[in-house]
Structures are given as structure tokens and as C-alpha cells.
Amino acid sequence: xxxxxxxxVAARRTITLLWRKHLVEAxxxxxxxxxxxxxLVAKAILRADREGLPAVTIRGVAADVGVRPxxxxxxxxxxxTLVALMVDASLAQMPxxxxxxLGVEAALTALVDDNHHWYVAHPWLADAHTERPPMGPxxxxxxxxxxxxxARLGLSDLDTDAALSFLLNFARAAAADTVRSRADAVDGGRxxxxxxxxxxxxxxxxxxxxxxxIGTAAGSAMSGAYNARHAYEFGRERTVTAIIALSESGxxxx
Amino acid sequence: xxxxxxxxVAARRTITLLWRKHLVEAxxxxxxxxxxxxxLVAKAILRADREGLPAVTIRGVAADVGVRPxxxxxxxxxxxTLVALMVDASLAQMPxxxxxxLGVEAALTALVDDNHHWYVAHPWLADAHTERPPMGPxxxxxxxxxxxxxARLGLSDLDTDAALSFLLNFARAAAADTVRSRADAVDGGRxxxxxxxxxxxxxxxxxxxxxxxIGTAAGSAMSGAYNARHAYEFGRERTVTAIIALSESGxxxx
DNA sequence: ACCTAATGCCGTACAATGTACGGAGACAGC
DNA sequence: GCTGTCTCCGTACATTGTACGGCATTAGGT
Numbered sequence: 218x219x220x221x222x223x224x225x226v227a228a229r230r231t232i233t234l235l236w237r238k239h240l241v242e243a244x245x246x247x248x249x250x251x252x253x254x255x256x257l258v259a260k261a262i263l264r265a266d267r268e269g270l271p272a273v274t275i276r277g278v279a280a281d282v283g284v285r286p287x288x289x290x291x292x293x294x295x296x297x298t299l300v301a302l303m304v305d306a307s308l309a310q311m312p313x314x315x316x317x318x319l320g321v322e323a324a325l326t327a328l329v330d331d332n333h334h335w336y337v338a339h340p341w342l343a344d345a346h347t348e349r350p351p352m353g354p355x356x357x358x359x360x361x362x363x364x365x366x367x368a369r370l371g372l373s374d375l376d377t378d379a380a381l382s383f384l385l386n387f388a389r390a391a392a393a394d395t396v397r398s399r400a401d402a403v404d405g406g407r408x409x410x411x412x413x414x415x416x417x418x419x420x421x422x423x424x425x426x427x428x429x430x431i432g433t434a435a436g437s438a439m440s441g442a443y444n445a446r447h448a449y450e451f452g453r454e455r456t457v458t459a460i461i462a463l464s465e466s467g468x469x470x471x
Numbered sequence: 472x473x474x475x476x477x478x479x480v481a482a483r484r485t486i487t488l489l490w491r492k493h494l495v496e497a498x499x500x501x502x503x504x505x506x507x508x509x510x511l512v513a514k515a516i517l518r519a520d521r522e523g524l525p526a527v528t529i530r531g532v533a534a535d536v537g538v539r540p541x542x543x544x545x546x547x548x549x550x551x552t553l554v555a556l557m558v559d560a561s562l563a564q565m566p567x568x569x570x571x572x573l574g575v576e577a578a579l580t581a582l583v584d585d586n587h588h589w590y591v592a593h594p595w596l597a598d599a600h601t602e603r604p605p606m607g608p609x610x611x612x613x614x615x616x617x618x619x620x621x622a623r624l625g626l627s628d629l630d631t632d633a634a635l636s637f638l639l640n641f642a643r644a645a646a647a648d649t650v651r652s653r654a655d656a657v658d659g660g661r662x663x664x665x666x667x668x669x670x671x672x673x674x675x676x677x678x679x680x681x682x683x684x685i686g687t688a689a690g691s692a693m694s695g696a697y698n699a700r701h702a703y704e705f706g707r708e709r710t711v712t713a714i715i716a717l718s719e720s721g722x723x724x725x
Numbered sequence: 726a727c728c729t730a731a732t733g734c735c736g737t738a739c740a741a742t743g744t745a746c747g748g749a750g751a752c753a754g755c
Numbered sequence: 756g757c758t759g760t761c762t763c764c765g766t767a768c769a770t771t772g773t774a775c776g777g778c779a780t781t782a783g784g785t
Contacts, residue, residue: 225665246759284763380709390640427619455634455637456713458716501780503781528771528772529771529772530770538734
């Protein structure tokens with residue numbers, strides 16, 4: 218994994234950009250900027266929502282904002298940083314966890330649902346999750362709000378953090394599955410039609426008895442959307458009840 | 472999401488490549504090939520293991536195999552298909568689930584552990600998971616073997632499939648977190664040193680009481696590796712016990 | 726034994742992308 | 756008014772995937 222070397226100046230610039238609204242900006246000479254970082258981030262998010270993360274190109278975003286490509290670099294150091302800003306801004310817009318008098322179980326379920334919905338609506342967020350999450354107000358604010366929900370269980374600090382990661386990892390992965398199954402559903406029938414002859418010749422039911430019957434492998438092309446929904450609800454139930462059970466056993470054991 | 476249109480011929484070619492070892496290949500005229508698809512896939516996997524998926528370029532793999540770039544296209548239609556072949560080949564090499572007289576719980580735990588290890592050792596597999604899993608012998612064989620383990624619980628077909636997805640999604644996401652935390656640990660100290668001044672000015676403990684204390688947000692730069700390990704074990708415990716609990720309640724209720 | 730057509734290997738070329746470099750003009754503070 | 760810095764941007768280059776077509780090789784039909 219030959220990574221590029223760590224650059225403290227770049228790191229600082231990124232943090233400053235992430236927290237730009239909380240920092241007093243020095244008065245600067247030079248012409249007034251015709252566009253702002255917020256403009257760039259907003260248009261880039263629109264683009265990603267519509268056409269996916271790979272469509273977020275410097276040239277594309279520049280055109281959306283109404284400037285020439287290289288002007289983007291007057292506001293943002295590189296594409297990677299732009300994506301970090303997009304992630305932070307998107308998560309900042311996420312609705313706060315429902316806090317109105319819900320029981321702990323309902324609150325956790327709502328937490329998972331909210332994240333699932335958000336990641337389904339903005340699949341590029343999952344794509345961008347390869348990199349370390351940007352330490353901006355959006356990400357940290359979301360973390361804080363969600364910690365408050367999980368903290369109601371009274372677990373140790375370490376377990377509280379682990380429980381939240383567990384919930385979020387599930388919501389994100391399930392959302393990715395949902396999105397994939399929807400995309401596959403479009404040409405699922407045609408896909409099976411095209412490869413069926415070859416597959417059925419090679420997929421001996423003796424070698425693969427379960428795959429054929431239980432069938433995500435062979436059958437997901439048709440029923441994938443329903444399977445994804447069921448898998449999500451199944452997982453959400455397991456996730457939430459497991460965490461609640463742990464907190465109760467901890468309380469009983471003490 | 473402007474996807475490219477579905478091409479049945481391409482789909483068929485991909486499937487034929489995936490199952491190449493199971494299909495009788497027609498005798499063809501022309502010079503004997505100096506390289507094989509297996510060579511390409513093997514070298515590409517080595518490259519991905521060492522330098523990550525983005526380093527798997529056509530030119531790079533061609534150089535590794537000892538041919539000129541365009542020769543690659545005589546064997547594989549495009550990079551996307553090459554990656555699909557890599558995924559299937561890698562998963563085919565995964566050790567089969569331990570079947571030797573383990574209890575169900577131990578077997579499920581081992582299943583999660585095996586997948587976690589594999590995805591930590593080959594992080595590019597998680598990167599490649601954006602696309603639909605290739606329907607090759609490796610993927611389907613793994614699915615079949617793992618279904619056999621989960622099927623011991625006696626859940627419905629639908630729930631068995633959902634339970635397996637649940638286990639695998641967890642293992643993969645946790646592995647990605649592990650890899651990320653290791654990478655971050657390298658320059659974690661320097662990162663904090665660089666951005667600390669700005670962050671501490673802006674991160675008011677009144678606004679963010681939990682993040683600071685529980686602290687993956689602020690503290691993961693130092694303790695991320697340990698946190699990731701704990702989060703993995705925490706999640707594995709929850710995942711496995713939740714599924715077992717379901718199977719037992721189902722048995723009791725019937 | 727020859728011809729035909731398919732096949733493997735590859736040189737050239739092009740489009741898309743990120744971004745380094747440097748210039749021209751605008752504007753704040755001395 | 757001078758100076759230094761900032762915005763906007765034209766040009767240019769490296770890297771990537773891959774389309775196109777040429778050349779040599781070889782199996783199968785005659």
C-alpha cells in the first residue's frame with residue numbers, strides 16, 4: 218500500500234476548510250471571490266446524488282458552478298479534499314435522531330433506519346467511506362448526537378463506541394446492498410437470459426444444493442429487491458436486540 | 472446514476488471467463504498464447520495485495536506478466552472484468568469453513584473470523600465490493616459452503632440467507648475499519664500535532680461532551696488500533712449471539 | 726500441400742482526468 | 756500610490772482505459 222507521505226500543512230488546510238463556518242476568516246486582499254467553497258460543495262453533492270461519485274470531476278463541478286476548471290483549485294486543494302467536504306456537509310444535513318420520548322429500543326431502531334435511509338438516498342457516501350472520515354462539524358456533530366442515544370444503554374465508554382460503530386456499519390452495508398439490488402433489478406431478467414445457458418450447464422445441483430434453493434446466488438436477479446428489504450429488517454432486528462440484551466445482562470450482573 | 476447499457480454478449484463473455492476451468496475450450500487457430508488468463512489474474516492479485524486496487528492498471532499488470540499493454544485485451548475484455556476475475560479467484564482460495572465437530576456458535580464465530588482475516592489481508596476485496604459479486608465458481612462455492620454452516624441453525628431459507636449476509640457484512644465492514652485504523656496509526660501522532668491547535672479552538676467541550684470523553688473522534692488517532700480490535704470482538708459477539716438467540720426462540724415457539 | 730479464416734501480440738492514437746505552473750488583474754493595508 | 760496577496764484562468768503534462776488496425780501464426784477444409 219504505497220501511500221503518499223503525510224503533509225501537516227495539507228492536513229491543517231483541510232481542517233480549516235471543514236470548520237470554515239466556525240472560524241473567523243482573515244480579511245484578504247485581491248478580488249472578491251465569485252464562488253464560494255459552499256457553492257462548490259453544494260453543486261458537487263448534487264452531482265454525486267444524480268450521477269454517482271465518479272461523475273464528480275473537477276471540470277464537471279466547475280461547469281456546474283460557472284467557472285473554468287482551474288478556478289476550483291483557488292478554493293479547494295484537490296479532489297480528495299472536496300469529497301471530504303462533501304461528506305461532512307451531507308452528514309451535517311442529516312436529521313437529528315428522534316429524541317421525543319422514545320424507548321431505548323425504538324430510539325436505536327430509528328437511528329439505524331435514519332442512517333439506512335440516508336445512505337440509500339446518497340450512495341456516494343458509502344463509496345467515499347474508504348478514506349478516514351473527515352473530522353468536520355458534520356461528522357463530529359453526528360457522532361455526538363448518536364453517541365447520546367447509545368449512551369442511554371449505560372454501557373462502558375468503550376462498549377458504547379463499539380455499539381455505535383456496530384449499528385452504523387450495519388446500516389451502511391445494508392444500504393449498499395439495497396442500492397445494488399435495485400440497480401441489478403433493472404436488467405436482472407435480461408442478465409439471467411443471457412448467462413443462464415452457460416450457468417445452468419456448469420452449476421450442477423449436486424455440487425451446489427443450497428445455492429439453488431436458498432438462492433441469493435442464482436435467484437437474486439429476480440427477487441433481489443425483496444431479499445434486500447428482508448435482509449435489512451432481519452439485520453436491524455438482530456443488531457438492536459443484541460445490543461439491548463447486552464445492556465440488560467450487564468445491569469443484571471452488576 | 473447514468474449506468475452503461477446492459478450488453479448480453481459481454482455478460483456471457485464474463486461468465487465464460489469466470490467458469491473457464493469448468494468449460495471445455497474450443498480448439499482455436501492462431502499462435503499459442505504466451506500468457507493465460509490465470510497468469511493475468513494471479514499477477515493482478517499480487518499487485519492489489521501489495522499496492523491496492525488502484526495500482527491494478529492494465530499497463531502495470533501487463534508489465535508484471537511480461538507483455539505489452541494491449542496484449543492484455545486479447546485475454547480479458549476490460550479492467551472491470553479483470554477485477555471480477557480477481558475477486559472470484561481470491562475467494563476461491565479462501566480456506567473452507569472449519570467443519571470438524573464444532574458447535575454451532577463456535578462454527579459461526581470461526582466463519583466471521585475467517586472472513587475478517589481474509590478481508591484484512593486483502594483489503595482490495597472490500598474496495599471491489601461496490602459492484603455486483605461475480606457469479607463465478609469462487610463466489611458461489613464460498614456461498615454454498617457458508618450457507619451449509621448457517622443452515623445448521625434451522626432457520627427459514629429467507630432467514631438463513633439474511634443471516635449469512637448479516638455475518639459477512641459485519642466481517643467486511645469491521646475489516647475495513649481495522650485496515651483504516653492501522654493506516655491512520657502510522658501518522659496519527661503527527662496528524663494530531665498538525666491539526667490539534669485548530670481543532671481544540673473549535674471543538675468546545677460544552678458542545679461535544681461525549682465525543683471528547685468516549686473519544687473515537689478525537690482520540691482514535693492514538694488508540695484507533697485498539698478500538699478497532701475491541702469493536703470487532705464486540706460486534707462479532709453481538710452478531711453471533713443474536714443469530715443463535717433467534718434460532719433458539721424460533722425452536723421454542725414452534 | 727495449399728488456402729482461408731480466426732487468433733495472439735502489439736504500435737499508435739485518442740479521450741478523460743487530476744493538477745502543476747505561471748500570468749493578469751483586483752484589492753487591502755501601509 | 757506602492758506592495759504584496761489573492762482570484763481567475765490558459766496552457767501543458769502525466770496517467771489511465773481502450774478503440775482500431777496490422778502482422779504473423781496456426782487449425783481445419785480442400
